Amino acid sequence: MAARTARPNIYISVDIEADGPIPGPYSMISFGASVAGRQDGAVYTAADPERDTFYRELRPISERYVDAALAVSGLDRDRLLREGAEPAAAMAEFRAWVREVCAGAQPVMCAYPASFDWMFLYWYLIEFGGDSPFGHSGCLDMKTLYAAKARVPLRAAVKGAMPRGLLSDRPHTHHALDDAIEQAELMSNLMLWEPAGPELPA
Structure with a gap:
């Protein structure tokens, strides 16, 4: 039986800003994405991280927020309540963008670290549309x-x-x-890095 050939992967660097520690009780207030590169078998090719990008600022979904968390992004919550994108519309646009830039390849979300950003992004994708272009586990932690x-x-x-x-x-x-683009460069540098180190035991 022939070995299954894996589809090429497109790595998408994502950074989110939130007004609290967990999604649901608190809100993702902005997120950005940048195509970092493509892996086809053992070959990784870095992309220009400014070429294919996505950014939205979102309307908060609850009345709860943590001042210290909100201060990190510097975004004005009152303005977001008036002008932020509706989460369902933003997530639909993001799904369409991911599928467009990953045509023929499998999308993988990556972040540094991925745990916080993936938690919010995946929750929003499922809560507002019921579908994730990354599946339930398509993330890589830098x-x-x-x-x-x-x-x-x-x-x-x-x-x-x-x-x-x-x-x-x-x-x-x-x-x-900005941070998604910065971390897209880190992702490509990590993927292409071949550190010198001690031999592993046989």
Whole structure:
């Protein structure tokens, strides 16, 4: 029986900003996405992270929020209540964008770290439309990817300890699209990185 050939993967860097720690009681107030690159078998090809991007600011879905969380993004909650996109419409537009940029390939969401961003993004995709173009598990955590390649504990996988050449020169602004683009460059650098290290035991 012939081995199954995996579809190419398109990695999409996503960054979200929220007004609290969990989706539902609190809201995702903005999110940005940037195509980081394509993996076809063992070959990874980096993309221009500014070429294919998506950004929306969202209307909050509850009255609860945490001042400190809201302050991170600097977004005005009252303005978002008036002008933010309806979540259902924004998620429908995002699904369509993902499927367009990933035509013929399998989309994979990636983030640094992915746990927080994936939690909000997946919840919103399912709550507002019932469908995720990434499936239920199509995410990759850059923090884990670095820890595995560098052979360091996960808690030691911090940007300050990474080789400088892996990091983007772009600033981390806490604007969701800026940060998605910055982290798309980190993703490609990590995928192409071949660190020197001790031989693994036979």
